[in-house]
Amino acid sequence: METTALETHDTRAIKEARTTHAVLPLIRQRWSARAFSDRPITEEELHTVFEAASWAPSAMNEQPWRYRYALRGTPWFAALWECLLPGNQPWAQNAGALVVCSGLVLLHKHNQPNHSWQHDVGMANANLLTQAVSMGIYGHLMGGFDHAKANSALSIDTTTEELVCFLALGHLGDPGGLPEPFLTREITPRTRRPLPETVTAL
Template identity: 35%
Template structure:
């Protein structure tokens, strides 16, 4: 993994020291041609499985497919055109959905999206440890995906994710996405813009 990440040459200017897996993670769109296996997917799912969730409801639901399979193509068809334009090189795709109500359906689970985020936090960190990039996407037809994969009304398909090993050729991407892929420095808001030891301060 170290050799692959060296080729990327991304700089993460952290304000405080953090774990290297977090500092080295980034959302590549150009993936190496090396295939992911079903075992790889199950390792990622297992990492997500142990994420915390409100009331331990584990409201996440995942639909996954490897490139060359019918499920992969069905997920691909649910993505918006922009994402379809670059994602075809990804060795694996999956959808992240949530169960939107509590155990007995008596009330809405307002924390379900948060819990899916915790699940994916585990997944992307595990992926990073394996040299696998994860690019998460909001750009999909949620209702189409819900219907396509037979989710009941009390579920919401929230995101899609492309997985593949780092080290792909940026020239496979459009010019604007090549520029994004080859940026050497990652950017984030300063802590002072989002964290307050006291009252919230409006932007």
């Protein structure tokens, strides 16, 4: 009898988006992974994904995104990991790097509010994640962190900058090593609501 991707934990096959239209392979192949291997992430790899992020569009080219990162095994990695909520800590501890994604809330020129800053951080993150997949690196964004703890650990001046999310980055590992409920989540196919519920032709 043939074994299925679910039985063999072939997460690349399980997680690839089943699309109706000819969506780019890199977009289909990205997912929010939780099973990371102990293969380290290099500074070169990290700077490549950050540079990809930096080429995202932004309102008035303000580039409000900011990134701080720590490699696994460093004191800062432990400090960032401490800021994560319990639902993220068990699997994020195996990431090759933890990244803090933030944005500048004021416009550079006039110190007025930048109403697009969160949008633009998201644009940059999308670029980052797509570039990462092309390099065999998977990312998992996390809004589940203790904002007060992270602001304090990173000495964030919240009048000018706000933390948006954390990001775990790593090479894929065996999901079999994950505790539940994370194992099940890692071997469950991804879903999206039908396109007509999102898109309206006028």
